[in-house]
Amino acid sequence: TGGGEDLAGRLRDALVAAATAAGRPDPVTTILTGPDAATTAVEAAGLGPDDTVVNGITGSVGLLPTLAALRSGARLALANKESLVVGGALVRQSLTRPGQVVPVDSEHSAIAQALASGRHEKGLTSAVISERSEVRRLVLTASGGPFRGRSRAELTGISAAAALNHPTWDMGPVVTINSSTLINKGLELIEAHLLFDVPPAQIDVVVHPQSVIHSMVEFTDGATIAQASPPDMRLPIALGLTWPRRPDLSGLVAPNDWREPISWTFEPLDSEAFPAVDLARSAVAASPTHPAVLNAANEQAVAAFLGGGIEWLDIVEIDAAVLGEHEGLASPSLDDVLAVETWARTRADELIAARNGGIHS
Known part of the structure; x- marks a missing residue:
């Protein structure tokens, strides 16, 4: 479409400017547009195990590029949760090696990091598959969205402007609306189940308004490992590109200042007001x-x-x-x-x- 071509032109200009500033030649020859552009680009790139594909597409249109990336043998840094939600078994069948998928969603990146503290040799992210696991449960955190604390009766007449006013994260409109209904958290529960091969009954959702703890893993010895960082998507994106090494983001993202007074709160999810997570549980069970x-x-x-x-x-x-x-x-x-x-x-x-x-x- 015309809009897509305009965005592609702006992207090319930005990439050329970045390459010039870094003293490198133009890194881009062609930018494709249209519904099949991502799949075509992946299939034409001649990728292999040393390459990384980032799928940050919103929506189920990201499924085909995900399958193409996995079939190519490249590592997949996956931010498109819908790929797993829609085609979980197909994604698993397209894997060419263990540990080929690296999660980029902040919650699932947090879980992957926490899992490194124990043994969990199963799922799409594990480099070793033995089915051994020391995990008792996963805990996904949710900000609660802009309407946290409201009863069902208080959720009538919500405007789009109000639903798009997320208290913590700066996201696109679809993801922001999904966060307001908490359907996003329901999809993330399904994603966590498929990524880490943990039964949905062992995945909890808790409300954490500060969005500093991005998720937690409870192990069989009773210890809980949580990943904490500022609510900045540059962190999980950068880690997805360099995994399992950590990138140096000094001067780019300020870490939490542990010398300052701070309070973190955790609340149970109000499933009566926000039934989306329970709906997702019923879907994955069906x-x-x-x-x-x-x-x-x-x-x-x-x-x-x-x-x-x-x-x-x-x-x-x-x-x-x-x-x-x-x-x-x-x-x-x-x-x-x-x-x-x-x-x-x-x-x-x-x-x-x-x-x-x-x-x-």
Whole structure:
């Protein structure tokens, strides 16, 4: 599209400027645009085990580039959680070696770092696969979003502007809305289950408004290892590029100042006001294709909310309604997953249209 070409041109200019400042030749010959651009670029790059592909695409369109990157043998620094949510088994089947996936989401990066304190030789991130594990449970932290502390009754009439006002993180609109409903945390629970091969029943979610503890691992001896750092995505992104070595970010990101008074709080998740995490648990328990349905329906509902077509509370209600109509497939192929996604989007759009008529009638 024209917009994509404009962004590609700006990206090329920025990369050329950075290369010039570093005294290096122009690093870019072509920047591709369009829905298949990322997959085409990965397949044409001639990648191998010494290369790293970063997938930071938002949405399930990131699945095909993820599969292409893994098949190439390159290491995958994965920020596109939807790849795993939608095609978990397909991602596992595309691995060419243990430890090929490095998580970039702050929560999953934190878990990967904490796991280094014990033995957990299973999952997509482990370089050794023996199924041995000293992990008792994973604890994902959530900021709680802009509406933390509100009851269900207090969540009516939410505007897009209010939902986009995240108290901690600066993110794109879709991820920010997902954070406000906590569907993002539900998707992250599914991602953690698939990344680390830990049963969903052993993955907890707690609210931590300060967003300093990014997640925790509780081991079988009762010890809990937590990863703490400022809420700055440059840290997990940089670590994803250099893993398992740590990059030197001195002068770029200020660490926590432990000499200053500070308070951290942790709260239980209010599942009545924010049912999205429980919905994600039910999806991953139902079948391999239920998470894909949940994600597809949610993408349609979020777009409708941002466009003024439905209410904020409608988002998760539509997700649940579409999820409840899906029968599930036990061993889906890629074509099956794509077909399920198409059905879920169509069904979500039908429910959105029905509610849209109610709003504007």
